[in-house]
Amino acid sequence: MRPKKIPQRMCVGCQQMKPKKELVRIVKNKDGEIKLDLTGKAQGRGAYICKSTDCLEAAFKSKRFEKTFESNIPEEVYESLKKEISE
Numbered sequence: 001m002r003p004k005k006i007p008q009r010m011c012v013g014c015q016q017m018k019p020k021k022e023l024v025r026i027v028k029n030k031d032g033e034i035k036l037d038l039t040g041k042a043q044g045r046g047a048y049i050c051k052s053t054d055c056l057e058a059a060f061k062s063k064r065f066e067k068t069f070e071s072n073i074p075e076e077v078y079e080s081l082k083k084e085i086s087e
Contacts, residue, residue: 009048012064013055023048024084026077028069036080045069051085 007020020040027037029044037046047068049055056078059065065073 011050011055012047012068013049013052013059018050020048022050024051024081026065026081028071032071034069034071034073034077036077036084049081053082053085056081056085
């Protein structure tokens, strides 16, 4: 029996590949709504970030979420991300 492969995703902050379970997912659904997806299973376009304030700052400064989702990110999404990462 082959060992189970762990899904990898790239952090939009540090640009490193990490196991999906170690990252926080942000999703943009078909209605254009952008929100935190703590289950990792919500429908839509996803972006991942490490649970690190440094990665969040890097992603925020370089506007990587805006580029990924091709739209502006509401301030409350950043606030909920900061809260989630700092816990």
